[in-house]
Amino acid sequence: MATEKAYKLVAKQEGISNSQAKSMIDRGLVYVGNKKVMIARGEIDDRTVFRIIKIEKPKIIFENDDIVVVDKPAYVNSDEIERQFKGSQLLHRLDRETSGVLMLVKNEEFRTKAIKEFAQDKVYKEYIAWLEGVMSEPIEVDKPILTQKKNNKAYSNVSPKGKPARTEFFPDIVSAKKTKAKVIIHNGRTHQIRVHARYIDHSIIGDEQYGGRRAKRVMLHAHKVRLLGMEFVAPEPKSFITFE
16 A cells, blocks of 8 residues: 655645645644544555545624724634734634634724723623533633643643633533533633633533544634623534534
8 A cells, every 4th residue: 555645645636735735734624534634744545535624714793993803713823814904913812723703903092992901801701612521500610820832832721820710611502421501701811711621521522632522623612702892793603503
């Protein structure tokens, strides 16, 4: 059996460059059947046919002279969205596989006002998540989070040395040892929901970094944000509604 590096085969199949193919694998967009290709440089049968997940385009939810709010698709870095909207600056970030409300500001005056709201915990942030296990009643986690960087990758954990963080989990649907929940966060630390979910033994499905089972994506969506009297809503993705 002849083999070839996965990214080279993807490049040939899709008619793209090797670097584009490697990026697709790194983002989690390349599958063989229902199995995600995890290692771009891994050797694979050269007759393999890949299935590529197409990335949706960001949709504008709201825009005025101060702010542009988009529904960020999964698999896209927040920085990439910033580059697409020239003259705007990220107000906050979402992890690559987290979809939903992402806000970019257009001027320094509004940015200063908005950052003050975040600092005073006056911004309402509501997420939807599919969690491991059965959560039968609401749970509040008020535990500090410490974030460290290794090899340019952030990793957070609950630690007395960390910064204050509070997360509220409200179960909505329980189905076959998993729970769909509304999640409200206060503070807003790196990977806060993911870390607090693992802390209570309800890791987010798809979040292998923090104990979740493998899935097509991290099942976390930024659904609703209220800031300075405005409310922005990103509809729940179809994959969350039909998730079994």
